[in-house]
Amino acid sequence: MNKELEHQFVTELENNQNIVHKVCTLYTNDRDAHNDLFQEITIQLWRAYPKFRGESKFSTWMYRVALNTAITLYRKSKRTIKTQNYDSVIFRIKADEYDATEEEQLKLMYQAVKQLGDIEKALVFLYLEDKDYREISETLGITEVNARVKMNRIKKKLRTILNP
Amino acid sequence: MDELELLKKDWQKKEEHLPKLSYSEIHKMLWKKSSSIVKWILTISILEFTVPHLLYLLPGMKDSMDIYDKLGIKSLSTGLWVIGYAITFYFIFLFYKRYKEISTLDNAKNLMEKIIKTRKTVKYYIIFGLSFLFLTCVMIVVGIYLNDHLSDVFPSGNNENISPEKFKSILLWTMSIFSVVLVAVMGLIYFLLYGLLLKSLNRNYKELKQLEI
Numbered sequence: 001m002n003k004e005l006e007h008q009f010v011t012e013l014e015n016n017q018n019i020v021h022k023v024c025t026l027y028t029n030d031r032d033a034h035n036d037l038f039q040e041i042t043i044q045l046w047r048a049y050p051k052f053r054g055e056s057k058f059s060t061w062m063y064r065v066a067l068n069t070a071i072t073l074y075r076k077s078k079r080t081i082k083t084q085n086y087d088s089v090i091f092r093i094k095a096d097e098y099d100a101t102e103e104e105q106l107k108l109m110y111q112a113v114k115q116l117g118d119i120e121k122a123l124v125f126l127y128l129e130d131k132d133y134r135e136i137s138e139t140l141g142i143t144e145v146n147a148r149v150k151m152n153r154i155k156k157k158l159r160t161i162l163n164p
Numbered sequence: 165m166d167e168l169e170l171l172k173k174d175w176q177k178k179e180e181h182l183p184k185l186s187y188s189e190i191h192k193m194l195w196k197k198s199s200s201i202v203k204w205i206l207t208i209s210i211l212e213f214t215v216p217h218l219l220y221l222l223p224g225m226k227d228s229m230d231i232y233d234k235l236g237i238k239s240l241s242t243g244l245w246v247i248g249y250a251i252t253f254y255f256i257f258l259f260y261k262r263y264k265e266i267s268t269l270d271n272a273k274n275l276m277e278k279i280i281k282t283r284k285t286v287k288y289y290i291i292f293g294l295s296f297l298f299l300t301c302v303m304i305v306v307g308i309y310l311n312d313h314l315s316d317v318f319p320s321g322n323n324e325n326i327s328p329e330k331f332k333s334i335l336l337w338t339m340s341i342f343s344v345v346l347v348a349v350m351g352l353i354y355f356l357l358y359g360l361l362l363k364s365l366n367r368n369y370k371e372l373k374q375l376e377i
Contacts, residue, residue: 073200141273
């Protein structure tokens, strides 16, 4: 029974590992930290797996556990996050750089997203993954209205970073 | 165009550049040890519950327990210890109950709330433990104050060329200062430890809470 559960879990995770990798990319800055977070998420997913009863899709269930691990359970000190503050980012990205090519613009966007707080990153991540506000609000435990308000604030914040 | 929409398009294209782990690589991870903050809270809490009690198993500590007897406060201290243990067991039960409620399947806010609640149980236990420690120290100080034959209790002080009154006042001051320093240092270590461990959790929780206002 246990072996079967193990096999089932690893196969599911192998097929859906992109979700975890994307969370790791957003929340960490180097390869070691990425692998470390991936491992912690895998452990938490595996622990919670017996409670997964297939009521939702495996991937939907994964978003919640993965984000919970990244936001709440994972110990920050092991992450080599550069605690650059908001001002220095604004200072670094000058207005004329924004008129560059689309690729350049995307690079700046990714940099800007990286500077957001943990909760803000979670919202952006779910948004980028094409989740609706109902799912975003359920994952974070806030109301749908508040999720929208927060998202609008994040968009404004990103715009300020890109167009100082 | 919305900046995020642009990013969304690119984000979905990015999938092909993500790392790919094999079945066996993922399988190996299942048996690795977790280093989550919940695990840390559990480990630290178990230490906090057990270490002070293990100290009494040391032979030296047993001898020092005789001080209560010699100071004439044995029954008082025994009574206090019984109450102390009863309260400790209650805290352990409460901690275990709350710890069991922590689930990664909860939404982020509930999960944070439950971790904070579990941590608070330990916090109250520590406050209780520190007060208890302080009370024990006060009890010894009072015992010293009321005792007129201190040279019997502390034989090492006997051969000094100091008057019993002076010996008593030195002992009283030493014990009082030691009590305050001990409680303050232990309190500081504890609050620093948890403060650092839960710094980002508290920040994220505040951010979610602020949305409700």
